[in-house]
Each structure stands twice: as C-alpha cells, then as structure tokens.
Amino acid sequence: MLKITPVNNINIYKAKPNMDNSVEITANKNLNCNKYKHVNSENLKAYIPSFCATKEINTKKQPSKSEQLKTIESLIDKEYAQILDKLDKIGILDNNKSNDGSSVLDNLYGIATEPRIRGLSEKLIIQEVIKAISNPTTITQKFGDIPQNVAKEIETETNQPLPKEALNVTSSSCTVSCIEYNLASKFPAEFARFARGLSSSDYCVDKTVKMTDISPLWSDALKKLKEFKTEHKILDDWNHVTVRIKPDRNAIVRARIQTSYKDADERSCVDVLIQSALLNLGSQDTYNALTDERTGELNPDKTGLTEYEKNFTEEIVLGSPKISVVYQRIDENGILQGYNCSLEETKQHILNSLKLGHFVIIGYTHLDSNNKVDGGHEITITGYKTDKNGNGEFICNDTDDDTSSLVIIKEDKLLPLIHHAGIVKEALNSNDTIVEPWREILNNLQNSIKE
Numbered sequence: 425m426l427k428i429t430p431v432n433n434i435n436i437y438k439a440k441p442n443m444d445n446s447v448e449i450t451a452n453k454n455l456n457c458n459k460y461k462h463v464n465s466e467n468l469k470a471y472i473p474s475f476c477a478t479k480e481i482n483t484k485k486q487p488s489k490s491e492q493l494k495t496i497e498s499l500i501d502k503e504y505a506q507i508l509d510k511l512d513k514i515g516i517l518d519n520n521k522s523n524d525g526s527s528v529l530d531n532l533y534g535i536a537t538e539p540r541i542r543g544l545s546e547k548l549i550i551q552e553v554i555k556a557i558s559n560p561t562t563i564t565q566k567f568g569d570i571p572q573n574v575a576k577e578i579e580t581e582t583n584q585p586l587p588k589e590a591l592n593v594t595s596s597s598c599t600v601s602c603i604e605y606n607l608a609s610k611f612p613a614e615f616a617r618f619a620r621g622l623s624s625s626d627y628c629v630d631k632t633v634k635m636t637d638i639s640p641l642w643s644d645a646l647k648k649l650k651e652f653k654t655e656h657k658i659l660d661d662w663n664h665v666t667v668r669i670k671p672d673r674n675a676i677v678r679a680r681i682q683t684s685y686k687d688a689d690e691r692s693c694v695d696v697l698i699q700s701a702l703l704n705l706g707s708q709d710t711y712n713a714l715t716d717e718r719t720g721e722l723n724p725d726k727t728g729l730t731e732y733e734k735n736f737t738e739e740i741v742l743g744s745p746k747i748s749v750v751y752q753r754i755d756e757n758g759i760l761q762g763y764n765c766s767l768e769e770t771k772q773h774i775l776n777s778l779k780l781g782h783f784v785i786i787g788y789t790h791l792d793s794n795n796k797v798d799g800g801h802e803i804t805i806t807g808y809k810t811d812k813n814g815n816g817e818f819i820c821n822d823t824d825d826d827t828s829s830l831v832i833i834k835e836d837k838l839l840p841l842i843h844h845a846g847i848v849k850e851a852l853n854s855n856d857t858i859v860e861p862w863r864e865i866l867n868n869l870q871n872s873i874k875e
Contacts, residue, residue: 522613531616568690596727600702628670675700746846776851
C-alpha cells in the first residue's frame with residue numbers, strides 16, 4: 425500500500441496566488457473564452473463555465489519525453505518519483521487511451537506547466553493522480569471536514585451562509601466514486617486528462633462520445649442529453665457529440681480544503697473535482713459540493729444519483745452503453761418481496777460482463793430483520809473466483825471501506841442483496857428477464873408534473 429505523506433498547513437485554504445502558475449476563478453473574469461455566470465442564492469451552483477465551441481489550438485512543439493519527466497520529477501516528492509519511474513517501466517505513462525489521444529505523461533506535464541486554479545497545488549494534483557493510477561483502490565468518497573477557522577472565509581467567497589451540516593458531511597457520492605475508480609483502472613490517460621482539465625482555468629473537460637454510446641437510437645440519445653440538461657454540441661458527422669463536464673463552483677472550495685487540510689483516508693483534491701463533476705453531470709447541473717445535495721427533476725431525493733442517472737453518467741464518462749437491470753422487488757413500504765429473476769441469472773449477468781472486460785457497478789440494499797430496506801450502497805465488482813471448497817467469491821472495490829485494496833465478498837452473501845446493476849447489452853441473453861423500472865418511474869413522475 426502506498427504511503428501517503430500528510431499535507432501540511434503551509435498551503436492554507438485561500439492560498440496566496442503562485443504568480444507563475446495559478447489563476448483565480450471569479451464572477452468577473454472570463455478565462456480561456458469561457459463565460460461565467462452567477463446563479464442566484466436558491467442554487468449554490470455559482471460561476472459555471474458555459475459551453476465554448478472554439479478552443480485555442482496549442483501550436484507549441486511538444487517537449488521530449490525526457491524533458492517532460494524531468495519537469496514533473498522536479499516538482500514531486502521522491503517517493504512519488506519512484507512510483508512514476510515504475511509506471512514508466514510498465515508502459516503506463518505512454519498509455520494514450522484518452523478522448524483526445526493525450527497520454528498519461530502528456531497530462532501530468534500539462535498539470536505541471538499550465539495554470540491551476542488559485543489555492544490548488546500542481547505538485548499535489550500530480551502526486552494524487554500518480555497515486556490513483558498506481559493504486560485505484562485509494563480513491564475514496566470520504567468528504568473530509570471543513571475547519572471552523574475557514575468557515576467565515578468560505579461564506580465571504582461564496583456569498584452564502586454555510587450550513588452547519590456542511591462542516592462534516594456524510595458522503596453520498598458512492599455512485600460516482602465507483603465510476604472514478606473504473607476510470608482510473610481502465611483509462612489512466614483519461615483519468616489524468618480529467619484531473620488536468622477540471623483543475624485548470626477552464627474548470628471543465630470536454631468529451632466526445634458516440635451518440636450510440638448514450639442510446640442505440642439517435643433520437644433517444646438526443647432526448648437524454650436534453651433530459652439531463654447537458655451542455656453539448658452535435659458534431660458535423662451527426663454520429664458524435666461533444667459533452668462539457670464540469671463541477672459546481674463550490675467544488676473549488678472543497679478542493680482547496682482537501683489541498684490544505686486533508687486527513688488520512690479522506691478524498692484528495694482530485695477526487696473532489698472528479699466526483700463533483702460527475703454528480704453535476706448526473707443531476708442536471710444541480711449539485712452543491714458544499715452540502716453534497718442536489719435537486720433536479722429526475723430524482724425526488726436530495727442526495728446521490730439514481731441508477732438511471734448513474735448509468736447516463738457512466739455512459740458519457742466510460743463510453744459503454746449500459747442497461748439498468750433491477751433485480752429486487754421492493755414494495756411501496758420498502759419491504760423486499762422477491763426477485764425479478766433467479767440469483768443464478770443475476771450471477772450470470774455479472775460474469776458475462778466481466779468476461780467482456782467490463783467492471784460491474786452494483787447497488788445493494790441493507791435489510792433489517794423484517795426485510796425492510798434501511799439503506800444501500802454502490803460498489804464495483806472487478807472479478808470472480810472460487811475458494812478451496814469451490815464456493816464462489818466476488819472481488820470488489822468499495823470506496824467507503826477504509827481499505828486501499830480490493831475485498832472479497834462471498835457469492836451467497838452478496839447476490840441476495842443486489843438491487844440493481846449496470847449491465848452491458850452483450851452480457852444479457854434474449855430470453856433473460858430484464859426489468860428497468862427507473863424509466864417507468866421517471867415517465868410517471870414527468871407525466872404527473874405535466875398534469
């Protein structure tokens with residue numbers, strides 16, 4: 425397990441700007457042709473960059489690999505330089521499976537040499553990216569507290585009263601932290617590109633995806649983009665769309681806090697930015713990183729994402745269309761009544777997905793003695809094995825278990841608790857029993873609103 429060096433308090437919350445390499449995000453500045461807008465006090469999502477169709481093309485000659493490595497190594501601590509060397513030797517730094525073809529090394533170099541948002545540290549961001557790529561199980565959803573001594577400063581900056589509950593939030597970001605884990609595990613170059621873009625003066629990252637990755641039917645894909653109020657641009661071939669992914673303004677506050685006051689096992693500043701951006705994407709741009717709450721028309725609950733919202737977010741970020749399959753039958757009183765298919769069928773869906781190279785994000789329920797749901801959680805299934813007695817075991821990653829390693833959960837314990845999962849279409853058989861009630865629930869909700 426990677427040893428993490430504690431961040432000291434020299435880099436305080438509202439750090440003095442680095443004159444060479446930092447920028448201030450304010451309501452009055454336009455940076456890199458992004459237009460910023462102020463949102464009223466009923467919605468704390470302030471100063472969000474709007475979609476910009478044109479990007480300034482960088483015509484500078486790319487430095488050599490050795491020059492890039494030298495620049496990065498001059499910034500980071502020795503232990504991270506050693507990990508960087510190991511990543512280089514196994515070819516990870518040259519991995520360029522990102523949306524724009526940039527490599528892990530290209531993006532680390534970009535973080536090192538381009539302006540970061542004021543109060544964020546390029547050194548720390550690079551180290552957190554290296555740590556996450558070398559061991560994605562270190563990614564966590566644990567928020568971290570806001571120290572009392574900076575509460576007033578935050579209120580001044582956001583021009584909003586800081587709710588008492590915001591000082592110590594119990595995280596509901598398990599869905600997006602699972603997606604973040606998958607991104608770092610499967611697409612390290614894209615993970616580094618996200619960290620680079622979200623911490624930059626652009627404060628966003630643009631991603632081009634196939635319309636069919638959002639939905640098999642073009643019209644349904646467009647409907648989804650509009651339904652989620654996603655900033656997007658249909659490309660000239662009409663088969664691709666560029667989507668803008670951005671955190672809410674208050675994610676800067678959280679990221680600065682985690683830059684200066686991060687405790688062991690809490691989220692890094694990179695976790696903050698990526699998870700906030702994904703929650704914003706899935707909640708119709710209504711997420712507030714200070715309170716970990718959202719609004720939006722697609723979910724009456726004020727926290728987290730539904731399976732339908734999570735699937736949309738996952739489709740955009742990971743580029744693999746999923747079907748939301750709900751396995752448990754739960755009545756209006758929250759009591760488990762049975763299952764929509766056999767547990768063996770559920771298992772087969774997961775195993776088929778794994779064989780096709782896809783991790784499976786599942787939502788499982790906590791049940792009391794009367795089989796009533798009293799909570800739930802999302803984790804990622806990454807593999808399957810049998811023990812010496814032939815009993816099945818799922819290999820899982822849990823972003824809320826205080827463990828920087830994969831965990832083993834017995835098949836007979838986990839399968840009955842699985843409420844839903846995002847399954848790739850190819851993993852399902854034509855005669856499988858597939859239940860997707862979220863779409864029906866959402867349609868009913870929308871119809872009732874119209875009425």
